[in-house]
Amino acid sequence: xxxxxxxxxxxxxxxxxxxxxELAERAGLSRMTVQRLEGGNLDPRLSTLxxxxxxxxxxxxxxxxxxxxxxxxxxxxxxxGLSA
Numbered sequence: 001x002x003x004x005x006x007x008x009x010x011x012x013x014x015x016x017x018x019x020x021x022e023l024a025e026r027a028g029l030s031r032m033t034v035q036r037l038e039g040g041n042l043d044p045r046l047s048t049l050x051x052x053x054x055x056x057x058x059x060x061x062x063x064x065x066x067x068x069x070x071x072x073x074x075x076x077x078x079x080x081g082l083s084a
Contacts (some may be wrong), residue, residue, distance in 0.1 A: 037052075
């Protein structure tokens with residue numbers, strides 16, 4: 001499982017102030033499953049991700065889609081006083 005997905009799920013759980021055991025119980029999973037997911041040691045089924053997203057009050061695409069990192073983006077040419 002991708003590091004970004006692991007980080008998003010872990011951060012969402014912590015933001016919701018849930019322990020791994022609490023998230024597991026609410027999602028109908030074992031604590032070990034959540035632990036393995038967050039450790040990057042399990043490739044989850046789509047149905048598992050859907051349930052985690054539901055419990056964490058997230059849209060599924062927010063769990064799956066990597067958001068672009070604009071911190072390393074090149075400034076637009078016009079902001080540099082350049083034109084095409």
